Amino acid sequence: MERINFKRNFKLFAACEKAAELSICHDYEFVYLLNGYAYASDRHILVRIPLSVCTTFDPEDIAKLDNIRIHASLLKTLYGFNVVSIKEDYDAVGDTYEELQPRHFVQLTAEREGNQISVKLYKIDKHPNFEEVLKIDGDREPIKSLGVRAKLLGTLADAMGSSTIKMRFTQANRKVFIQDMDDAENSSIGLIMPVIVDEPLPGFED
Numbered sequence: 001m002e003r004i005n006f007k008r009n010f011k012l013f014a015a016c017e018k019a020a021e022l023s024i025c026h027d028y029e030f031v032y033l034l035n036g037y038a039y040a041s042d043r044h045i046l047v048r049i050p051l052s053v054c055t056t057f058d059p060e061d062i063a064k065l066d067n068i069r070i071h072a073s074l075l076k077t078l079y080g081f082n083v084v085s086i087k088e089d090y091d092a093v094g095d096t097y098e099e100l101q102p103r104h105f106v107q108l109t110a111e112r113e114g115n116q117i118s119v120k121l122y123k124i125d126k127h128p129n130f131e132e133v134l135k136i137d138g139d140r141e142p143i144k145s146l147g148v149r150a151k152l153l154g155t156l157a158d159a160m161g162s163s164t165i166k167m168r169f170t171q172a173n174r175k176v177f178i179q180d181m182d183d184a185e186n187s188s189i190g191l192i193m194p195v196i197v198d199e200p201l202p203g204f205e206d
Contacts, residue, residue: 003056005084005110006075007161010054013079015040015047015159016072030069032127036062039130040072040159045152046133046191047159053187054161061086068106068121077117081110091120133175134191148176148194156190165190 006012017028032039038049051062064086070078078084087107092100104123109116148167157165162180169176178190 003082005081006055006079008079009161010049011158012038012040012047012054013072013076014155015042015045017042025071027128030071031075032069033065034067034127044193045156046130047156048130048134049160049188064088064106067123069124070121074119078108078110081112084108084110134189148192152192156192160188160190
């Protein structure tokens with residue numbers, strides 16, 4: 001059966017913040033679908049991947065997914081299905097009949113071996129400013145000593161569906177960009193914050 005869903009090798013949910021409390025959802029526990037891209041971050045790392053790359057949805061369905069967010073645990077569940085159908089619709093919200101206002105949502109439905117999942121995801125009007133974070137900083141400074149957590153690099157590679165990555169440095173103690181070496185257009189991008197290294201590594205004192 002043809003898969004119409006997020007591609008399994010792009011583990012976007014891995015790049016999200018882990019839930020601290022089951023009763024409270026924080027902004028970074030979600031994957032955001034904005035302007036044709038999927039964004040995921042746990043505040044230490046950030047990935048941005050075109051939906052045309054990390055899903056097998058057709059362009060019409062990708063357009064329906066604009067301005068929604070999916071909780072990481074729900075997205076992980078959806079990965080287990082081959083086909084996810086997408087439907088746009090409206091319902092109404094308000095305390096009285098006179099105050100009812102239309103509310104735009106996308107309904108995702110999937111079925112497998114008699115098990116069905118169906119969820120409404122409402123359009124959002126606020127989200128973290130991911131593109132601002134992805135901007136390259138202005139003035140460059142020499143980079144003498146820099147540390148990056150290996151575990152976070154592994155998480156980024158999983159989220160980007162990549163087995164080989166390259167790093168692009170900006171400034172000392174500033175964000176490091178991660179790119180998939182097999183992606184000729186570098187349309188997928190990751191970002192990681194480095195660790196300040198107090199003592200330079202041997203051979204890098206100057």
